[in-house]
Amino acid sequence: MGPGLHAKPHDISCAHDLGKLSAQAGWVVLTGGRDMGVMDAASRGAKLAGGLTIGIVPDSSPSDLSEFVDIAIATGMGSARNNINVLSSDVVIACGMGMGTASEIALALKANKPVILLNAGEVAIDFFHTLSPLNVTIAANVEDAINKAKILLDSLSN
Amino acid sequence: MGPGLHAKPHDISCAHDLGKLSAQAGWVVLTGGRDMGVMDAASRGAKLAGGLTIGIVPDSSPSDLSEFVDIAIATGMGSARNNINVLSSDVVIACGMGMGTASEIALALKANKPVILLNAGEVAIDFFHTLSPLNVTIAANVEDAINKAKILLDSLSN
């Protein structure tokens, strides 16, 4: 999860690597599906590494779909689809920060899902850590995020 | 799409074959995802033929998920997820009839999606044909449904 239109270059670069390493780990990569920002970059990274990508799009038809999404789920429900994004994920990695991303993190925590924050900024880290100390994990970089996701997935399957 | 709990044996058998032939045609099979009735049988048929299966489940966690679903999308929105099922499909094949199935057909027609009816019964055929003469196609059997879906998909991609 991460910003679309207003994603920063560093977030986009990290998202690409998160997608690539997730695919290499054998994980399915699920994003908001649009052809911009973190969603697009994570899907691209995953596809280039031979992974499978899912996009849960807010529109009723996949008009702004990333070309790197294999499976497009058209919800037609706008930002309410953010709840589907997190309910359908085992681990949520948030890369960067924005209003939609913040709603996804909050909805994930509400649904008791583990969330890993990358490039969130100190203020956001403070906030979400206060909101849910147990389910929020801070990652120092892409590799750290992937390693922490592996540990969380292992603990879920045990 | 088709009945879950109250599916008839013939509908289940047809759903299995629809799933199998869809997978053999190279299509992704999307169902309501539950471990019962037409959803489960179509997913099973598709998996046994090496296909990819998506399940859009009504619950917030995939507790009643068919074991033949590869990708589970947990919506947590009950029957409102029926709209996502049809928005995410290129062609809707309804196998058998029930209240949920009827809602999916009506929502599909509302979204201007082509619908193929198999084992719907005369009364249902009459009703949906009256409702949308152009978008409702009647299939005589599984092979006929698959052939008509092929024609519809070809016309969509042209």
Next chain:
Amino acid sequence: MGPGLHAKPHDISCAHDLGKLSAQAGWVVLTGGRDMGVMDAASRGAKLAGGLTIGIVPDSSPSDLSEFVDIAIATGMGSARNNINVLSSDVVIACGMGMGTASEIALALKANKPVILLNAGEVAIDFFHTLSPLNVTIAANVEDAINKAKILLDSLSN
């Protein structure tokens, strides 16, 4: 519930009277909220009789809102809001028939809500009666629909 854009004059006239008599019975009138067809007419009838009207609109802002709706609920989820319409109703009266209306009737029956059909046409009556013999009631005219709704509401509160 009933057709919007393609509502027939007789359906619109009946919807107005249904709204009026519902308000006079002390009921809150809930519709799909748009400024057209059965939704608009039922809200208008209810308002002119001093009733309270709710509109559950498909858009994320109430741009096409009927001027006779007191409380607009903006869902931003398109036709998936049809499920909210029926879940929030004690009794569903369908006036006329169309694709959206058919989806609402089917979703209502799936949610075990009583449905009264007015001006549905023989084919639709046959279909929905077959689908759910117990929860589908046929009304001969507006007064009959209101009387049958009263009986259903009495039985729900007992």
Next chain:
Amino acid sequence: MGPGLHAKPHDISCAHDLGKLSAQAGWVVLTGGRDMGVMDAASRGAKLAGGLTIGIVPDSSPSDLSEFVDIAIATGMGSARNNINVLSSDVVIACGMGMGTASEIALALKANKPVILLNAGEVAIDFFHTLSPLNVTIAANVEDAINKAKILLDSLSN
């Protein structure tokens, strides 16, 4: 908007007064509808002052409905209903903080709705102010929140 189960006594007391003053200002009070925490208190305050209260409940039937809600909208879509709460509001007042509340604030900002924070805590204020400097307003107390809501509503209607 505000916490349900884990609401603090001071938040509940403020929510009651927010509801009362909102009703006295002639506003409709819309909450998440449940019989607990800030939702219940705001509805209670509004009802005791003769106001009209709407509750957008997450369940498919209003089983945990606050007794102070006049109009219950049953969404059956869990936390995804948080988006409906904010889309249907002209101004969002968040009283206290929690995971659901945070998701509502973020979804409101995403939908470009003005948000007033009361009893949010410094960390949350920092975070949301950074996220959307223009649409986030801080209130010092209940009266200040109501005054600021009045100004925002006036600017919306001009």
